């Protein structure tokens with residue numbers, strides 16, 4: 001298949017904001033894609049080169065792409081950079097500059113999706129001396145053969161920002177629409193932007209089968225291939241694999257105890273909400289692997305956790321879900337997440353770090369045990385299995401402290417204890433609910449008391465003045481709407497420290513944000529929306545200043561969330577509206 005064919009699909013997708021129309025476009029593409037190309041298309045349609053769970057990264061920064069555009073277009077890198085500052089999109093820059101370049105060389109080859117995919121994948125595999133030059137060469141080779149429009153999307157894929165607005169929901173539905181339409185009878189009415197389905201029950205059955213297959217594999221390529229070749233029977237047989245991380249279930253927020261019970265029913269289980277970071281732990285025979293909430297493999301950073309899993313958890317093969325919390329060896333008290341966050345990134349002195357910043361694993365769920373998929377078992381059953389398989393060892397591994405109750409009073413007391421012991425709040429768990437990977441459903445909800453902050457993404461910043469002249473010092477933040485757009489809601493300048501030892505500093509933020517600058521004008525820089533921070537505020541107001549229509553009054557940075565949250569995990573605009581309405585009351 002020619003890459004240009006896919007590029008035309010990208011263009012169609014970019015033109016519409018309607019989710020159903022996008023689904024229709026993708027489903028038509030899937031229908032005509034050969035079995036051989038299907039796995040590649042499933043990745044490229046989302047701008048990916050590897051599935052969700054795969055950690056390999058392309059690792060090509062904007063600077064390098066500027067160099068390759070310059071080589072391919074024959075235009076000076078300085079001019080490429082200037083063009084980039086105007087639009088903030090190197091894809092568009094590549095398109096425009098390659099359009100103006102001279103005739104193609106005689107040895108020019110038409111690009112296929114396979115060629116683009118293989119070259120780009122190689123980027124992630126290069127290591128050692130000469131890597132940078134090889135990367136430039138690989139991308140430049142593609143751009144030299146590319147037509148202008150192709151160049152636009154090659155560059156965007158390299159930079160991992162496809163900007164065509166394709167979400168997982170559209171892809172999941174497109175698989176059903178492409179491979180099973182005869183089972184339920186489906187028509188998309190473009191004019192009214194709705195679908196008509198002859199047999200809704202069947203439609204839901206197939207959509208669920210696709211979703212469940214994705215839940216356990218975390219990979220649309222294998223799901224689409226199975227749907228095409230083995231039908232619903234094949235999808236229903238797909239299994240969790242130990243060693244391949246699945247998405248973690250996410251929590252909704254509630255503002256009071258009553259609302260917690262409304263969501264999770266009575267009785268519900270309440271648990272301490274530990275202030276650490278998520279660890280999805282896999283074990284098969286003697287191999288233990290640890291994944292973060294972002295599905296990064298951090299096994300080699302936590303040798304003490306590997307040892308303790310082997311020693312204190314019964315079973316040959318399992319996947320458990322937990323929160324690792326730091327504590328002080330001196331006092332035994334829990335420490336806030338910030339104090340152990342360095343362990344996630346640290347690559348050397350690992351044993352010393354585990355001595356200085358030890359963690360306790362607080363297990364709260366089990367997803368797979370001795371060949372059995374536990375995702376669809378009720379929480380109550382999963383929890384009781386935990387009690388059978390974990391030998392509790394305080395300060396090494398425990399089961400999250402919990403209480404099953406129907407009474408608000410019990411929960412209020414439990415909440416106070418949780419806070420008193422240095423935790424963030426409590427979680428409510430619905431006793432009869434399954435485990436829904438990646439979903440923010442009300443099967444588990446968090447309650448952090450009145451002082452709940454929001455998780456926002458930094459989209460712009462300003463260079464400081466005087467002694468802060470080398471630092472970014474004022475940060476515009478945004479929340480996310482249901483289509484994945486970042487809408488700005490305020491500017492944060494407080495809560496940030498002058499010195500790194502005291503907490504999150506201007507220097508630390510500047511280091512994180514500097515590589516994400518996409519354009520600069522005067523003192524202001526625009527940023528790739530990547531860094532998530534937690535922010536506290538006094539009040540939410542309506543405001544014409546920001547494109548969300550709201551503004552946080554007196555926002556203050558509480559902590560960085562970039563290690564455990566992706567931009568799409570930012571607080572939703574719906575939730576901001578809900579908070580605003582509540583406050584009015």
Ligand code: AMP
Pocket residue numbers: 250251271272273274275276277278293323364400427444446
């Ligand atoms: P938040 O990060 O504020 O969205 O809250 C959800 C996170 O709380 C989860 O992703 C876990 O990392 C963490 N957490 C701490 N204790 C628990 C618990 N007992 N059950 C589930 N999640 C927990």
